[in-house]
Each structure stands twice: as C-alpha cells, then as structure tokens.
C-alpha cells in the first residue's frame with residue numbers, strides 16, 4: 001500500500017488504463033472494460049476479467065467500454081472503474097488521498113474535462129490535475145519539451161489520434177481526431193463483411209490487425225485465418241486473408257491519420273518545422289505499432305518518423321514524470337480545485 005503524500009499518474013485510455021506511481025513506475029495496466037449486471041446495476045468485474053466477457057455475456061450482463069472514442073461516454077461507469085483502480089493501487093483507507101494527474105486527449109471540451117476531474121475527485125483524489133495526452137506522450141518518449149526547439153508527437157491510441165507540435169513546454173499546434181485503433185478494427189470488420197459476407201467480432205478484427213495488418217507493404221505477404229459467421233447461411237465460417245488485403249482494408253483510416261498529421265505540419269511555423277525535420281516525428285500509443293505506419297507517414301510527409309520505445313507506456317510514463325516536475329510544467333498542466341470529500 002502507498003503512504004501519505006503519494007502522487008499517482010493515470011493514463012485514462014480508451015483501450016487501457018495505466019497507473020504510474022512515483023518511484024515505482026507502472027503498477028497497473030488493465031483494459032478499460034467494466035462488466036455490469038443490468039438488473040441490479042452491480043459491477044461484476046473490472047479490467048482484464050471484464051474484457052474476457054466482451055461480446056460473450058448472457059442477457060443480464062453487459063461488458064462496457066466506458067471511454068469509447070477517447071472521451072467519457074458513460075460517466076457513472078468511468079467513475080466506478082477509476083475508483084476501483086485507484087483503490088487497487090492506494091488501498092481503501094480514506095485518510096491517504098493521493099494527488100492524481102490524469103491524461104486527457106487534446107481538444108476535449110470543458111464539460112468533458114469537468115467530467116474527468118469530477119470522476120477522479122469522486123474516486124478519491126485529494127487534488128486532480130489534467131495533462132494533455134501528446135504532452136505526456138512526448139515526455140514519456142524522452143523528448144525534452146522544455147527547450148525552445150520544436151518536437152512533433154503523434155499518439156495513436158484506441159479512440160483518438162493526438163497530434164501535437166510542442167516547444168518550451170507548451171503546445172504550438174495540435175489536432176485530435178477520433179480515428180485510431182478502434183476505427184482500424186471497425187474497418188476490418190466492414191471489409192470482411194463486404195468482401196466475404198463474413199461477420200467477425202471486434203476482437204477478431206483486432207487480432208487480424210495486429211497479426212497481419214499493415215500501412216505499408218510487408219516484405220512478405222502473410223496470411224491469417226479469420227473466423228466468424230457467414231451472413232448468407234448464418235453458420236460459422238473461416239476464411240484465409242492476406243496482409244495485402246488488410247492494407248487495403250485499413251487504407252481509409254490510415255489515410256485519415258496521415259491527412260491530420262499533414263494539416264498540423266501545414267500550420268506549424270517554419271522555424272519549428274526545420275527543428276522537426278532534423279529530429280523527426282515520434283510515434284507513440286499502441287495504434288502506432290501497426291506494421292509500416294512509420295514508413296507510410298515518412299514517405300508521405302518527407303520527414304523522418306520513428307516509433308518510440310515501448311509506445312504503449314509512453315503516456316503513463318510521461319504522466320508520472322510530469323508529477324515529478326509539477327512546478328516546471330504548471331503552464332502546460334491544467335490545475336483544478338480541491339475535491340469536496
């Protein structure tokens with residue numbers, strides 16, 4: 001259990017929640033899923049246990065992803081999920097309330113920010129701070145963002161792609177689009193339905209994306225089996241699909257991400273652009289691990305692109321590091337009032 005004065009950083013993601021504790025690193029990493037009994041409204045499971053239930057629950061049980069699309073789509077459930085994770089990390093003794101810094105996508109509305117702050121305070125924070133996702137991602141990727149030299153980060157998560165040019169601790173230009181990992185999965189589901197009359201689940205689509213998907217041709221055209229239901233007969237069916245087909249399936253969302261990166265570059269001041277051309281664009285987030293996405297962006301933007309080390313952990317690590325230098329980063333952090341409880 002953690003003692004008094006402990007600060008924690010939370011990457012409240014669409015796909016997963018990571019909790020970082022000062023001097024300990026990442027202590028929790030679980031899917032953002034909650035299973036609920038619809039009749040009693042009781043929470044049956046949170047995290048990995050609940051994820052196993054996605055798409056497999058009987059009538060009275062629902063497995064919910066409360067943060068679909070990178071924002072809080074279900075406030076009550078998000079609060080309960082946060083409370084569960086915070087208690088798991090801090091224990092339930094109310095006296096030791098931590099200060100919590102939560103990472104949010106850029107471009108969320110004031111109402112959405114308020115919702116995150118309220119949920120975190122309700123879940124047991126003494127004080128809540130917010131940090132924008134690409135700022136945390138940049139810190140976590142090891143970029144020194146306090147210098148007067150521009151860096152560009154593209155964080156591709158499950159729900160949102162956050163693109164930002166950062167200099168001297170602040171965001172110079174940014175964009176956030178709701179096209180990321182989930183949209184890639186959905187594109188695969190659509191492709192399989194259209195081309196093969198095969199209905200596959202989102203988890204199978206994700207497995208195809210990770211296994212054979214790509215944004216740039218693979219050296220070898222590899223194949224993988226897709227299992228689902230034949231929409232004509234209604235019966236189970238499997239089909240072999242190739243990585244070339246997956247690239248075709250993913251073309252629309254990967255192009256949308258590329259165009260958004262392009263639009264941010266267009267709005268970036270020339271001095272800063274030359275910094276970025278020297279240093280390259282850094283990709284973070286699980287969605288950035290799509291095979292060849294770095295090469296695809298590099299080719300289209302004519303700027304070097306590199307995938308950060310441990311892309312999935314960058315935001316949580318950056319959120320944690322931000323805690324350690326709250327004073328330096330105060331400008332790029334949004335401080336909030338104390339919780340009432």
Ligand SMILES: Nc1ncnc2c1ncn2[C@@H]1O[C@H](COP(=O)(O)OP(=O)(O)OP(=O)(O)O)[C@@H](O)[C@H]1O
Nearest residue numbers: 013014015016157158159160181285286287289290
């Ligand atoms: N090897 C891989 N190739 C392609 N995609 C991957 C790979 N590994 C994970 N992903 C995808 O990464 C996404 C999750 O990334 P991440 O954990 O960064 O999201 P998040 O932070 O929870 O979401 P957000 O930041 O949008 O709220 C999922 O869509 C997942 O399918």
Ligand SMILES: [Mg+2]
Nearest residue numbers: 013157285315
């Ligand atoms: Mg994220």
